[in-house]
Amino acid sequence: MGIRVIRLSDAPVLEQLLRENRDWLQPWEATHPSGAGAVPGSVSMRPTIKAMRRQLRSGSGAPFVITIGGAVVGQLSVSEISGGALRSAQLGYWVARSAAGRGATPTACALAIDYLFGELGMHRVEICIRPENAPSLRVVEKLGLRYEGRRAAYIHIDGAWRDHDCFAITVEEAEQGMLSRLGASLDAGARPPVQ
Known part of the structure; x- marks a missing residue:
């Protein structure tokens, strides 16, 4: 299991995973309040991946794919990377139903958090989750991760403004590293060299 930086060549497999997992992912997907926007997987991911890679180059985001045995099974995005006195970032992710329960998502998050703390010098990372998303x-x-509270009507998800519970961790709370805390096993070369 692991993560690597998203590539343009990942577009077809991500599109296929999004199409095949519509019923699994739709309840948790961000939507535009106006109702505009394409159904994920119904249009090319190439423009989205290009935008994500621009964020990577600018330092405002870090887009990864989640892998098991080298095969792409989902995506993890680091967003809202802030420097200065804040030094914080947010994680969002999704995986195919076939990857759920196999440790891929916690491992991917642990790798991303370790990267953010160790390589980018972040101080705090947060993940916001709908309370119904077991x-x-x-x-x-x-x-x-530490529970910080509920954000009412925080993100437009699946056609409505939805509450989210916020969880966070600081670098001081993860002294030994998130991956060692999790005790996860990795695919060879799974640590995320950002290119």
């Missing part, structure tokens, strides 16, 4: 709540539980 599989994602299990991810933050496995990682030992």
Whole structure:
């Protein structure tokens, strides 16, 4: 299991995963309040991947794919990377139903958090989750993230403004590293060299 920086060549497999997992992912996907926007997987991911890679180059985001045995099974995005006195970032992710429960998501999050703390010098990372999303709540539980509270009507998800529970961790709370805390096994070359 692991993560690597997203590539343009990942577009077809991500599109296929999004199409095949519509019923699994739709309840948790961000939507535009106006109702505009394409159904994920119904249009090319190439423009989105290009935009994500621009964020990577500018330092405002870091887009990864989640892998098991080298095969892409989902995506993890680091957003809202802030420097200065804040030094914070947010994680968002999704995986195919076939990857759920196999440790891929907690491992991917642990790798990303270790990268953010160790390589980018972040101080705090947060993950916001809908309270009804039991599989994602299990991810933050496995990682030992601290519950910070509920954000009412925080993100437009699946056609409505939805509450989210916020979980966070600081570098001081993860002294030994998130991956060692999780005790995860990795695919060879799974640590995320950002290119």
